[in-house]
Amino acid sequence: xxxxxxxxxxxxxxxxxxxxxxxxxxxxxxxxxxxxxxxxxxxxxxxxxxxxxxxxxxxxxxxxxxxxxxxxxxxxxxxxxxxxxxxxxxxxxxxxxxxxxxxxxxxxxxxxxxxxxxxxxxxxxxxxxxxxxxxxxxxxxxxxxxxxxxxxxxxxxxxxxxxxxxxxxxxxxxxxxxxxxxxxxxxxxxxxxxxxxxxxxxxxxxxxxxxxxxxxxxxxxxxxxxxxxxxxxxxxxxxxxxxxxxxxxxxxxxxxxxxxxxxxxxxxxxxxxxxxxxxxxxxxxxxxxxxxxxxxxxxxxxxxxxxxxxxxxxxxxxxxxxxxxxxxxxxxxxxxxxxxxxxxxxxxx
Numbered sequence: 001x002x003x004x005x006x007x008x009x010x011x012x013x014x015x016x017x018x019x020x021x022x023x024x025x026x027x028x029x030x031x032x033x034x035x036x037x038x039x040x041x042x043x044x045x046x047x048x049x050x051x052x053x054x055x056x057x058x059x060x061x062x063x064x065x066x067x068x069x070x071x072x073x074x075x076x077x078x079x080x081x082x083x084x085x086x087x088x089x090x091x092x093x094x095x096x097x098x099x100x101x102x103x104x105x106x107x108x109x110x111x112x113x114x115x116x117x118x119x120x121x122x123x124x125x126x127x128x129x130x131x132x133x134x135x136x137x138x139x140x141x142x143x144x145x146x147x148x149x150x151x152x153x154x155x156x157x158x159x160x161x162x163x164x165x166x167x168x169x170x171x172x173x174x175x176x177x178x179x180x181x182x183x184x185x186x187x188x189x190x191x192x193x194x195x196x197x198x199x200x201x202x203x204x205x206x207x208x209x210x211x212x213x214x215x216x217x218x219x220x221x222x223x224x225x226x227x228x229x230x231x232x233x234x235x236x237x238x239x240x241x242x243x244x245x246x247x248x249x250x251x252x253x254x255x256x257x258x259x260x261x262x263x264x265x266x267x268x269x270x271x272x273x274x275x276x277x278x279x280x281x282x283x284x285x286x287x288x289x290x291x292x293x294x295x296x297x298x299x300x301x302x303x304x305x306x307x308x309x310x311x312x313x314x315x316x317x318x319x320x321x322x323x324x325x326x327x328x329x330x331x332x333x334x335x336x337x338x339x340x341x342x343x344x345x346x347x348x349x
Contacts, residue, residue, distance in 0.1 A: 005039050005040075005061060005062070006037075006039075006040055006041075006061055006062035006063060006064060007040070007041050007042075007043060007056070007059075007061065007062075007063050007064070008030045008033055008034065008040050008041065008042045008043065008064045008066065009043045009044075009045060009053060009056060009057065009063065009064065009065045009066065010026035010027065010029075010030050010042070010043075010044055010045070010065070010066035010067070011026065011045050011046075011047060011050075011053070011065075011066070011067050011068070011071075011072055011075050012026065012027075012044050012045065012046060012047075020201075020202060020235075021133075021258065021259070021260035021261070022068045022069055022071065022072075023068075024132075024133050024134045024135075024260060024264075025068050025090050025131055025132040025133060025260065026066045026067070026068050026072075026090065026132070027044075027134045028132045028133045028134040028135070028327075028328040029066055029088070029090065029132045029328045029331055029332065030042045030066060031134060031328070032132075032328035032329050032331070032332040033064065033332045033335060033336075035332075036332055036333075036336060037336075040064075043056065047071065047075060050075060050078045050079075053065075053079075054078065054079060057079065057085050062084075062085075062086075062339075063084065063085035063086070064085060064086045064088065064335070065079070065085050065086070065087045065088065066088045066090065067087070067088070067089050067090070068089070068090045068091065069090070069091050070091075072089055072090070072091075073089065073091075073101075073104075076089070076104040076105065077104070079104065086106050086107065086335065086338065086339065087104060087105050087106050087107070088105075088106065088107045088108075088109065088331070088335065089105045089107070089108050089109070090109045090131070090132055090331075091108065091109070091110060101120060101123065102120060102121065102122035102123050105123055106123065106124065106338065107123070107124045107125075107126060107331070107334065107335060107338060108120070108123050108124070108125050108126070109125075109126045109128050109132065109327070109331050110125060110126070110127055110128070111127070111128050111129075111130055111131055111259075111289070111292075111327070112127050112128065112129060112292065113130075113285070113288045113289045113291070113292035113293075114285060114288065115288065124334070124338060126330065126331055126334045128327035128330050128331060129323050129324070129325050129326070129327055129330065130259070130262075130263035130266070130289075130325045130327050131259050131260055131263050131327055132327045132328040132331060133260055133263050133264045133267070133327070133328065134264075134328075135238065135241070135263075135264035135265075135267050135268060136267070136268075137245065137267075137268050139238060140238055140239070140241045140242035140245060140268050141242050141245070142242075143238035143239040143241075143242055144238075144239045144242030144243055144246075146239065147236055147239035147240075148239070148243075150226075150236075151197060151224065151239075151243070152195065152222060152224050157192075157193055157194055157195060157247075158192045158193065158194040158195075158247045158249035158250045158251075159194055159195055159196070159197055159240070159243050159244055159247065159250045160185050160188050160189045160194045160195070160196045160197075160250070160251050160253065161196075161197055161198075161237075161240040161241070161243070161244050161250065161251065161252040161253065162181065162182070162185050162196060162197070162198035162199070162212070162216075162253050163198075163199055163200070163201070163237055163240075163252070163253070163254045163255065163258075163261050163265075164178055164181065164198065164199070164200040164201065164204050164208065164209065164212055164255055165200075165201045165203055165204060165254075165255040165256075165257040165258045165261065165279065166200070166201050166202075166203030166204035166205055166208065166257065167203045167205065167257075167281070168203070168257045168281050168282065168283055168286060169283050171281040171283075172205055172208075172281055173208070173255075173257065173279040173280045173281040174280055174306050175205070175207045175208040175211050176211065176304075176306035177208075177277075177279055177280060177304040177306060178204075178208040178209070178211045178212040178215075179211040179212065179214065179215045180215075180304040180305070180306065180309070180310075180311055181212065181215075181253065181255065181277050181304055181311075182198075182211070182212045182213070182214070182215025182216045183215045183311070184253070184277075184302060184304075184311045185198070185215075185216065185223075185253055186215065186216060186218050186221050186223075188251055188253075189221050189223075190220070190221055192249045194249070194250065194251075195221075195222040195223065195224075196216055196221065196222070196223035196224070197223075197224055197226065197236075197240050197243070198212065198213070198216060198223065198224070198225045198226070199225065199226045199227070199228055199235070199236050199237055199240065200212075200225075200227070200228050201228060201258065201261070202228055203257075204228075209225075212225070213225045237261070237264070240252070241264065241265055241268050241269065242268070244265075244268075244269050244273060245268050245269050248270065248272075248273065250269075250273060251273050251274075251275055252265045252269060252273055252274050252275065253275045253276075253277060253302075254274070254275070254276055254277070255276075255277050255279050256276045256277055256278040256279050256282055256286055256287075256289075256290045256301075257279045257281055257282055257286055258286075259285070259286065259289045262274065262276055262289075262293060262299065263325055263327070266293075266298055266299065266325040267324070267325050267326055271297055271298050271299060271316060271319070271322060272300075272316055274298065274299040274300070275299060275300045275301075275302060276290055276293060276294075276299045276300070276301050276302070277301075277302050277303070277304055277311075278290050278301060278302070278303045278304070279304065280304075294314060294317060295317065296317075296319060296322055297316060297317040297318060297319025297322055298319070298322055298325065299316070300313070300314065300315055300316040301313075301314040302314070
């Protein structure tokens with residue numbers, strides 16, 4: 001643990017309505033940095049608050065700025081160059097829109113499942129296990145206590161948790177894939193005598209949600225659907241992960257159009273409990289991530305095929321000791337190493 005007085009700033013695009021995952025990546029890293037240095041203070045800024053952020057970065061004392069993806073890269077264009085702060089960019093690819101990224105970024109965090117990354121001179125690159133996120137076992141357990149009375153049933157059998165994603169880069173999956181995912185959840189629930197708790201991402205379309213819930217309507221299989229909250233702390237997904245962690249027979253089924261949601265679940269439950277459903281609208285980084293999770297033995301993979309009306313199953317790869325899926329802590333360790341290096345960053349001189 002270090003004791004340094006500094007401010008951690010991060011830019012949130014959650015006001016856009018459908019970017020909760022990006023906000024959680026930045027928040028997760030900010031909290032990991034603060035965990036190792038309790039004196040640090042966290043400040044969140046909306047994309048509309050860049051003038052206020054620029055003013056804060058000019059204040060005295062050490063500063064860290066966290067941005068995410070291409071929205072973050074666009075915000076960095078508004079920040080003065082070569083100032084006395086460390087700039088960390090979390091991304092799935094080399095960000096677009098910055099002519100000389102080394103003038104704006106000190107540390108770039110790229111997940112291991114991104115295979116076409118090339119080193120950039122002047123920037124420290126950290127290859128992470130998955131993406132940064134704000135989920136912890138403690139948060140999942142705390143959320144469960146808040147939600148426990150809202151979940152159906154007086155006893156606690158195993159649970160099948162379903163998290164349905166949605167549109168990626170403007171492209172949606174076939175809604176029938178959501179129906180098949182729901183049918184698979186019912187099958188798994190009947191195998192172990194479980195109830196089903198389902199929720200969705202803000203990216204999920206109404207038709208897909210309706211087809212999912214219709215598939216879950218089985219008289220002999222208790223199920224409940226909970227709409228997604230407007231923010232991470234309000235989402236039932238945290239509590240559902242906490243519930244799954246209580247029983248090794250429980251399973252979490254997450255659609256593969258998200259990277260953040262499987263990473264959040266994998267940081268709390270065992271690999272045999274996590275199932276990723278590959279969806280037809282996955283972009284390249286989604287597909288690479290699903291393959292990486294399977295290859296690393298971190299999840300079982302299923303594929304929904306509306307044409308054949310079937311779910312194709314790829315069993316879990318045996319891996320007795322997969323590395324912890326905690327990218328935020330990985331990055332935090334590297335950041336403090338960067339700060340304490342014999343030759344400090346020019347931004348801190």
